[in-house]
Amino acid sequence: MKIINLLGFGIVGTIVLVIGGLVIKEMIDKSEVKVKNDLDEWVDRLLAESLSRKLDYSASAIFQTLTRGEDAELTRKITQIIESVELVFQRGSSLSTIEVYLNASFHDGTSFSASTQRTWDDLPFAIRKEFLKRNDTSITVPWNLPLVNTQS
Amino acid sequence: MNSSDLIKVIFAGITATIIYFWEKVTDWARESFFPFVEKHLPAIREHVDKAFSWIDNVVVSIRRGIKAAWNIVRQYLLKMAMYFEKTSSNKWVRKTTSYIIKTLESKTVTKQDVEKEINWDDLPPDVRKSWMKSKENSFEIDYTAEKDKNVDSLEMTN
Numbered sequence: 001m002k003i004i005n006l007l008g009f010g011i012v013g014t015i016v017l018v019i020g021g022l023v024i025k026e027m028i029d030k031s032e033v034k035v036k037n038d039l040d041e042w043v044d045r046l047l048a049e050s051l052s053r054k055l056d057y058s059a060s061a062i063f064q065t066l067t068r069g070e071d072a073e074l075t076r077k078i079t080q081i082i083e084s085v086e087l088v089f090q091r092g093s094s095l096s097t098i099e100v101y102l103n104a105s106f107h108d109g110t111s112f113s114a115s116t117q118r119t120w121d122d123l124p125f126a127i128r129k130e131f132l133k134r135n136d137t138s139i140t141v142p143w144n145l146p147l148v149n150t151q152s
Numbered sequence: 153m154n155s156s157d158l159i160k161v162i163f164a165g166i167t168a169t170i171i172y173f174w175e176k177v178t179d180w181a182r183e184s185f186f187p188f189v190e191k192h193l194p195a196i197r198e199h200v201d202k203a204f205s206w207i208d209n210v211v212v213s214i215r216r217g218i219k220a221a222w223n224i225v226r227q228y229l230l231k232m233a234m235y236f237e238k239t240s241s242n243k244w245v246r247k248t249t250s251y252i253i254k255t256l257e258s259k260t261v262t263k264q265d266v267e268k269e270i271n272w273d274d275l276p277p278d279v280r281k282s283w284m285k286s287k288e289n290s291f292e293i294d295y296t297a298e299k300d301k302n303v304d305s306l307e308m309t310n
Contacts, residue, residue: 031212094179125212129208132186
């Protein structure tokens with residue numbers, strides 16, 4: 001009887017652990033996608049505004065192209081003008097608040113920078129992992145525009 | 153409460169505290185714990201990094217979930233206030249007033265009052281503390297404002 005009870009506990013425990021693990025994984029994946037999308041949108045909006053002053057298109061049209069890449073002609077113009085885009089995550093004495101800098105440079109020799117503040121919870125996992133792993137005060141990552149990747 | 157229940161309560165309390173003060177835990181890990189492991193246990197540093205990152209991933213997603221859930225509730229719950237009044241030496245009345253909208257498009261605010269007699273032990277710690285200080289027999293708490301503050305602390309913008 002005791003062995004059957006133990007076996008029952010073992011099976012129920014395993015099922016609970018597996019379901020719990022799957023639920024946690026789903027929760028992590030969903031929240032991670034939202035954080036990445038928020039950051040993507042922030043970068044795309046700023047780039048769109050900057051590019052609209054260089055190209056003969058509205059910021060909203062450029063934003064749509066940066067996010068969906070539907071307009072082939074505009075996509076080509078954007079990839080031709082952008083030289084590099086990078087994000088710099090900089091912490092203070094604490095990890096609680098992180099400054100995020102967007103640095104973009106263009107082939108016409110101009111550049112622009114913008115910054116925002118993010119909380120630890122609003123950083124992508126890869127960045128949090130790097131901050132925990134290294135004791136550096138800043139982490140720089142290249143920003144690969146989806147449309148640039150598909151063009152190259 | 154038997155010892156098993158006590159262990160569960162202590163475990164839940166520790167977990168909740170770690171989740172709430174997670175940013176302090178990460179600072180402590182970065183400033184003290186990781187250097188300690190690096191110096192005395194370099195062989196397991198990589199495993200410690202991986203384990204801590206895994207825990208961070210779980211804790212942060214729970215904190216994100218709490219914030220997201222509270223933000224959804226706040227869209228419908230405009231305000232919740234609790235009024236406490238002393239009626240006898242050990243008895244208090246808790247009156248909870250909520251102002252809610254049933255749909256996001258709704259322009260009608262519904263007011264809901266719930267009244268309940270409670271014991272001294274059931275009072276929130278802040279009310280008990282204030283009463284001991286001032287001996288006043290009535291207190292009001294803006295519950296939504298208090299919770300907003302807690303969620304702001306989770307966002308670590310303080």
